[in-house]
Amino acid sequence: MTEQEESDLLIDLLSISRRYGAGTITDLEEKLKSRRMDENIFRLLDILHNKELVLRTISRYSEKMIEESKIDIKLRVLREENRALVSRFVGDLYSEKIFASRDDLLAFAEENNITLTEQAPRRVFASMLIDYIIDMPEDSMRLLIEEAYIRAQRKNSLANWANVIMSK
Amino acid sequence: MPKKVCLVNMKGGVGKSTFTVQLAWHFAAYPNWLKRVLVVDTDPQFNASQYLLGLDKYRQLREGGKPTLWDLYRWPVDAPEAVSAKDAVVKVVRMKNGGLLDIIPSQPELATALKEPRDKESTLAKTVKEIEEGYDLILIDCPPTESLFTSSAYLASDYALIPVRPEFLSTIGLPLIRNSLDRFHTEHPDHELRLAGVVFNATTNQGKEEQTAKAEVVDLATSLGWYVFRSEVKYSRAFPNSARLGKPLFWTPRARENSITGFHALADELAQRLGI
Numbered sequence: 001m002t003e004q005e006e007s008d009l010l011i012d013l014l015s016i017s018r019r020y021g022a023g024t025i026t027d028l029e030e031k032l033k034s035r036r037m038d039e040n041i042f043r044l045l046d047i048l049h050n051k052e053l054v055l056r057t058i059s060r061y062s063e064k065m066i067e068e069s070k071i072d073i074k075l076r077v078l079r080e081e082n083r084a085l086v087s088r089f090v091g092d093l094y095s096e097k098i099f100a101s102r103d104d105l106l107a108f109a110e111e112n113n114i115t116l117t118e119q120a121p122r123r124v125f126a127s128m129l130i131d132y133i134i135d136m137p138e139d140s141m142r143l144l145i146e147e148a149y150i151r152a153q154r155k156n157s158l159a160n161w162a163n164v165i166m167s168k
Numbered sequence: 169m170p171k172k173v174c175l176v177n178m179k180g181g182v183g184k185s186t187f188t189v190q191l192a193w194h195f196a197a198y199p200n201w202l203k204r205v206l207v208v209d210t211d212p213q214f215n216a217s218q219y220l221l222g223l224d225k226y227r228q229l230r231e232g233g234k235p236t237l238w239d240l241y242r243w244p245v246d247a248p249e250a251v252s253a254k255d256a257v258v259k260v261v262r263m264k265n266g267g268l269l270d271i272i273p274s275q276p277e278l279a280t281a282l283k284e285p286r287d288k289e290s291t292l293a294k295t296v297k298e299i300e301e302g303y304d305l306i307l308i309d310c311p312p313t314e315s316l317f318t319s320s321a322y323l324a325s326d327y328a329l330i331p332v333r334p335e336f337l338s339t340i341g342l343p344l345i346r347n348s349l350d351r352f353h354t355e356h357p358d359h360e361l362r363l364a365g366v367v368f369n370a371t372t373n374q375g376k377e378e379q380t381a382k383a384e385v386v387d388l389a390t391s392l393g394w395y396v397f398r399s400e401v402k403y404s405r406a407f408p409n410s411a412r413l414g415k416p417l418f419w420t421p422r423a424r425e426n427s428i429t430g431f432h433a434l435a436d437e438l439a440q441r442l443g444i
Contacts, residue, residue, distance in 0.1 A: 158336070158384035162343035 074134040082142050086134075089145045093126050098152045105129065108151055112144060170206075170303040171442045172296060173364060174321035175329050178348065179341030180312035182333045183369040185215035186407055188309040192220075192269055193416030194435045195305050195444070202267030203304040203444070206257070209274035210237060210292065210321055211311040217273035220260050222414040226273065229258060236273045240295050241281040241288055253298040270303075278317075285316040292320035305444060312341075314348045322352045327364040327442060330394075331401075334368050334381040342366070342388055364441050365395035367434065370403040395441070399434035402427055 001009075017024055031037045071090055075083050092098040099105040102122035109116045109125070114132050116125050133141055154160075175188045188207060196205040209216040217226060217236075230236075235251040243250040253272070260269040272295070281288060296306060308321045322328065330345060332338055352361065366389050372378060389396045406423035413420060418428050438444075 153380075156336075158339045158342070158381070158388055161340050162346075162388050165340075165343035166346055 071130065071134060078138060082138055085142060085145055089133075089148065090130055093130065096122075098148060099126075104152075104155070108148060111151070112147065170204075170300050170306050171327065171444055172300070172306045172308070172325045173327045173329050173442065174308040174310055174325040175331060176310040176318065176321065176345060176348075177330055177332060177338075177341045178312060178314060178344035179332075179338050182312075182331050182338050182341065183401070183407075184312070184331055185209075185211065185213075185219065185309050186411060187331045187367070187369055187401060188307050189216055189219045189411075190401075190407070190417055190431060191435060191438070192305075192307050194418075194431065195439075196267045196269035197261060197263055197416060198418060198432070198435075201439075202263055202265050204266075204268050204302060205270070206299070206303045206306045207269070207271040208237065208292070208296065208306065208308045208321075208324075209271060210278075210317040211274055211309055212276050212279035213311065214274040214276065214278075216309045217271060217275075219411045219414060220269070220271045221258065221273060225258075229273070230275070234258065236275045236278070237292075237295075238275050238278040238281065240272075241278065241291050244287075245294075253295040256295075257299060282316055288316055289319050290323060292317075293324040296324045305442075314344070318348060319352055319355075322349070322361050323356065323359060325361060327362050329364040329438070330366045331369040332366055332385060333370050334378045334385065336377065336381055339381050339385050339388075342385065346392055363394055364438065365397050367397045367438075368400040370407075371400045372403045397434060397437055399430065399437045401434055402430045 013025060016028075032041075071086070075086060078086060089098070099108060099122075102125060105122060105125045106116060106118075109129060114129065116128050120128070133144060136144065175184050177184055192205045192207045195201045195203040207216055207220060221229070235256040237256060239249075239251045240253065240256055256272045257270050258273055260271055262268050292308070296308075300306060306324075308325055310321045311317050328345075328349065330342070332342065349361070349363070352359075366385060368382060368385070371382075386396055388394075404417070404424060404427040406417055406420050406427055410417050410420040410423065417423050417431055
């Protein structure tokens, strides 16, 4: 954003503030954090521009929201017993509770013959992994997610601790 | 010559003392064996002493000025206060057909020996040597951290036996033992200390964590060339009961037959390993 664009935006915000009251900007800030508002803005921008342009301009947070929306669609068609598992996995993956490092994520993908771009950061890997997983048949999806949790647990293993302790 | 075995794990709560005492009782008092067994309690927590002697006897001995392992560590051999190993031995049981069980007890003050460990590493080996002729099996119960007492126990033993509970944190003691044994072998290249093996203690055969922990232990032990006992000590509420009663499992009321036979199988496997 240029200085001129920033100045124009501030004038617009001042105008909104005069029209709707002094607390409007704070309220708007809160609303922008909501998923619903985020999706509405995305739809609006989508109408105004093509999707690539939108993806370049919306925030990192919004990217995540789009991915989650795709997941929501998938979740609706999953069997009930698998729905909770997939939701938990997506949450754990984005919050870095599972495969906290890029290398861990890459190693898991390689072990399961999932091709991920090598230069991408962890966040992008996570999105690619989720894209891959939600396109899988349901039973395979479950097996892969279970394997992911087993692998994550294996990291805190006797063998790994033995390597640390015995290498000293 | 007796077989001298130290029971070691660098993790507390794996059941070393209970296991040591149960083994001692088994070889001393079970009809098939009736061996002459000595337990040496090198842990300042003195659980093996509490188990084998009970409160009254332990208090009586202490009040009567009976020396413990502490006295053997605290005075140099040529000091006027020095005591002999024989003075510190306490009789626990005498069986009609020759089996016997003795203990050199410990006391909490033993921990003070760690403040000045110099020249004390061979104390236990000298103590054991002085009295070993009277025994077929000497079991040395070690404290759960590496210290003067661990290296003393290694030096006094021919074998190290590692009890391990199949739980994640318990298993982490194994690489620490490996380091400890490596250091000992480097510092004492002439002393042959063999590993009798790793024994799973307090197993329930329930839950994925136990299975995982067991598999990890077997993998690590295999990679280190350590023997893992086929027999296991199965968890039983009768073990704490037997400790309170001061009796072996096989004389504890309501101890299940499969717990008793399971322990015997383990003891038999150990006897085979040691050549008893």
